[in-house]
Amino acid sequence: MSSKELPAALALAAEDFARYLRSERGRSAHTVRAYLSDVGSLLGYAASEGVEDLPGLELGILRRWLGAQSEAGLSRATLGRRSATARAFTAWAVREERIEADPALRLKAPKREKSLPGVLHQGQVLRLVEGAESAAAEGGLLPLRDRAMVELLYATGVRVGELAGLDIDDLDPDRRTLRVIGKGNKERTVPYGLPAALAVDDWLRRGRPALATEASGPALFLGARGKRVDQRQVRSVVHALLEALGDTSATGPHALRHSAATHLLDGGADLRAVQEILGHSSLATTQIYTHVSVDRLRKSYLQAHPRA
Known part of the structure; x- marks a missing residue:
């Protein structure tokens, strides 16, 4: 939903927030575009739920907005960025006295997916x-x-x-x-x-x-x-x-480091031994390689098992 299609009060808020972002030093044009796209998505969703002005923007709407995007397949990284945008927008609205209480204070960003560079076979x-x-x-x-x-x-x-x-x-x-x-x-x-x-x-x-x-x-x-x-x-x-x-x-x-760890675990190495070899201070850091191994096992199963 474009700003022209939003209720007048929400459209005005979006335009004012855009001016605020552009006036801030250090923000790139790309970052401003991303923020405005996210705010447009949020306000469009809020409008679809009957919200016509910023005081109607409640925590439940913010959560349902993120939930709908998660169901649509957006990555955790994108959801994390959008929740950060929502917090920035509502914090601005409080400072500008557009709303009394910040509904995003209890909005939790989804945990980012841990990822690895390509692991070699x-x-x-x-x-x-x-x-x-x-x-x-x-x-x-x-x-x-x-x-x-x-x-x-x-x-x-x-x-x-x-x-x-x-x-x-x-x-x-x-x-x-x-x-x-x-x-x-x-x-x-x-x-x-x-x-x-x-x-x-x-x-x-x-x-x-x-x-x-x-x-x-x-x-x-x-x-x-x-x-x-x-x-x-x-x-x-x-x-x-x-x-x-x-x-x-x-x-x-680093891909060779990741590959070595993954292949050690694939071969039956103990997780704590791999932690020691890699020099990880936390076992949680090493556990990411178990996820890689399980993912590979799952793919092999789906490809090979006749009733997968």
Whole structure:
């Protein structure tokens, strides 16, 4: 319902609110358009319930408005934005003395859905590391590094910043473990497998010595000029390998972290063990991966079971 179709008092309120938004500094034109679209939707719904002026805008109407949109399939993120718009609008109306009490004070925004970047299937990971291996086999020093970085990212689930910050002494080749300094300067020990061990050993024997300079220090992974590799370089390497797959929406190193966690749980790993490996301070953060695993299980069931 456009402002021209609204009852006169509601249309006037919408126009005044629009002027208020445009007068505020720091609000982009896109944000203003989104706010006005949401307010138009709210007032249109209120009008459909017989509301003709702002004092008739009650909490129940706000809740039913959001409920109707939820039933229409709007995402939680959009519903959260619209509830925030409603609170901003009613707070403005109170300040302008258009209404006495704010009906949105008890309006709760729906919890945002937790989402992950594209999680790779195990077959995709295999193709990814095979791509890195092929590049390393063709020669050059940096492809040896790139292969080792990708193998470690997937093997350990470390964050890109943690990988870039690794020193040679953080490796324990005999036990195949890695000492990682994570968020909050917390230290943890993470195991890694044989493929990662072989790739890292190859880099340390054939790649790193040829690039190392006085500026290298103890850094495990180096850039072309011998300095410690930075996060941007790691992201660029992983992005190129993911792009070469051609069948994933994943774009960076975090996708390998998410994939490692998901595959660990798919394989029967204990949730608290995965929490320790990832360095999560809260188990709730790790539990998102159980949802991913269950979703995959459900899809497999629906595709395979004759009476699904």
